[in-house]
Amino acid sequence: MSEIENKAENGSTESAGECTAGDTKDDKGLGLGIIFFIVAFVVCFLSGTLLFPKLLYSKKEQPFNFDHQLHVSEAGDCDACHSLREDGSFSGIPKLETCLDCHSEDVLGETEDEAIFVEEYVAKEKEIPWLVYSRQPDCVFFSHAAHTQAGGMDCVSCHGHIGDSTSLRPYEENRITGYSRDIWGKNIFGIKKHSWDRMKMDDCAECHKKETGHKGYCFQCHK
Ligand code: HEC
Ligand code: HEC
Ligand code: HEC
Ligand code: HEC
Ligand code: HEC
DSSP states (O other), rough: HHHHHHHHHHHHHHHHHHHHHHHHHHHHHHHHHHHHEEEEEEEHHHHHIHHHHHHHHHOOOOOOOHHHHHHHHSSSSOOOOOOOOBTOOOOOSSOHHHTTTTTTTOOOOOSHHHHHHHIITTTTTTOOOOOOOOOOOOOOOOOIIIIIIOOOOTTHHHHOOOGGGGSSOOOEEEEETTOOOHHHHHOOOOOOTHHHHHHHOHHHHHHHHHSSSSSOOOOHHHH
């Protein structure tokens, strides 16, 4: 048995031996090929992970900085600015009117942000065009009452720690869809460490499945 095997092995090395003359050349070619492949792979990988997000998303600054930590301690709680109305609809981001409870034209603040706020918006009675990080496409129906009231959920589980931040990050807009980056999330591979890292359709459905036992029907979220 082993003899036959040996023969077979010898045979194969012998026949392979016929082209040993060209082998060293081929090895070089193969080596170069591998190096070329690795270099190309690294270049593609880096441009895909570092350059692609830069090209895909454009950054936009908020009108001026808003310090949540300071304002929560001044106003008491989130409810002072974000609350459910009598009819169950969500007030969203407060209107200028709410700010005027404490800010007025004649008190010019010390910081640049407060100066922009007072000069551009308070004095001109203009609403502040905040960019909403969590904004969903128009076709999506979302209700805060269903989640914060009926579901008893915390703001942090979907929004992260915006409520206790002191500064605002730039808003990133997807150049193709025009949607906020917060929908697909920061991670280009789609890896999710926190519940608030992403808010794609699957993320809504995943939690619904966990909490209610089924993903839900299309018309629950699309009206
Ligand atoms: C004095 C008013 C005020 C209070 C109090 C306040 N907020 Fe806000 N909130 C704002 C304003 C103004 C914005 C818009 C600017 C921004 O994005 O921070 C905002 C934006 C947000 C957003 C961003 C939504 C998005 O996707 O862009 C979240 C989330 C939020 N607030 C959560 C909270 C939480 C949680 C608390 C309580 C811990 C809180 N806020 C207290 C005024 C307030
Ligand atoms: C409960 C009272 C209160 C409300 C309501 C309130 N603020 Fe303020 N705000 C303050 C106080 C107090 C300060 C700190 C003192 C100062 O600089 O005037 C401040 C500071 C600021 C600053 C400067 C902070 C910095 O770090 O540069 C900005 C900008 C600002 N507020 C914007 C807003 C906007 C926009 C709203 C409405 C969404 C608002 N505030 C609502 C009390 C309030
Ligand atoms: C189940 C996830 C979830 C929870 C919990 C949640 N939010 Fe939201 N929030 C969203 C989504 C999704 C949007 C975007 C809605 C849209 O674009 O129609 C949003 C939008 C907002 C906005 C911007 C609204 C606007 O239309 O301008 C604010 C402010 C906000 N949320 C604050 C809060 C606060 C404060 C809490 C806690 C009391 C909270 N959210 C709890 C998912 C959530
Ligand atoms: C972390 C968990 C969680 C996430 C994330 C979440 N939901 Fe929900 N959602 C719930 C729970 C729990 C309920 C049921 C609340 C109740 O009525 O008891 C609910 C209810 C709803 C309802 C009401 C359904 C009905 O028939 O009454 C809608 C609409 C909805 N969610 C849309 C969304 C959308 C859109 C998103 C994503 C942008 C989302 N939800 C993300 C947990 C979640
Ligand atoms: C739990 C809530 C939920 C349910 C149920 C749901 N969707 Fe969605 N859908 C979303 C959200 C949130 C988005 C926007 C984010 C995204 O693109 O992932 C979306 C986006 C979409 C889009 C892309 C629209 C655009 O402008 O980008 C299509 C198409 C769609 N859904 C179809 C469906 C169909 C068909 C069903 C039923 C099989 C369904 N959805 C069920 C939440 C839901």
